[in-house]
Amino acid sequence: MDWDKLRIFHAVADAGSLTHAGDRLNLSQSAVSRQIRALEEGLNTTLFHRHARGLILTEQGEFLFDATRAMSRRLETAAARIRDSEEEVFGELRVTTTMAFGTLWLAPRLSALYDKYPDLKIDLMLEERVLDLPMREADVAIRMKEPSQADLIRKRLMTIRMQLFATRSYLERHGTPTDLPGIADHRLVCQSPNSPQVNAGALLVQQLMAYNPQSLLTVNNYFGVLQGVLNDLGIGVLPDYLNEEFPDLVPVLTDIDSVDVPVFLAYPEELRQSKRISAFRDFIQDEIASHRKQLKQLGKL
16 A cells, blocks of 8 residues: 555545645645545545535545554654654653552642653553553553563552541541441442452452441542542542542541552563653652652651
8 A cells, every 4th residue: 555645645534625635745636636536546445525615534534544543643653762862852652550540649740740841742541451561552551560561671669558538527427437347337438349450459348348338339440439538428448649649538447458559660671762761760750759758757657
């Protein structure tokens, strides 16, 4: 398939007009039209519906546009990686992590990274599914367990635990349990047993459920659990790092928590020299060091 024709097709599909695509490509409308017609003849299909207001992709055209859009993105990423130098950090960096950590810990801190590297473009992919780094589904990952994929550089960042929290206003109205059986007098807010989550959190919830909480609210991610707790719906199972992020949270039954959950940063071996990766790794480590310093000052570490 002719790459030049695909480039012209992509510009037309993106612009929705032969004229606008020609302006972008510095080609005449007739030249663009000839290339599209030749591509359609070569594929033996119609790629656009033509009408007075412009062009609309056919079903076959949509298939091809999806492919050229992916190709364009890969080429842009490759070009950015090639341009990496010791002096500059720019281009796209695709970061994957869990919904909870990405929303509640990472995203609020990214302003410091952008202040230092304003030309950096972060594509933050928040999901529980473990993306395939060697297959380039993402550039760097922060995960709540050590990655098992081969050919990855990995670094243990910190350790977290799942703990019980409530708001001060909730505890004033409903009382503070002094032991595990006291959970029976409260609503438990936790992640749904059927949703992906760290095993340590699931085991802690199992332990708590044995004491028959008065009521139950389950959510499919910790962001939702946090919102439930902050709105005085009950006692929630949440990551311990939220204690400093949200001052309204009060630890409950502080001697009850999960086993340690390791937090790892990982990226493919081939990106070892990437300046974007190095900048992001150093930023995360600096933020964690600052976080630990705050805990020491508060006497919580």
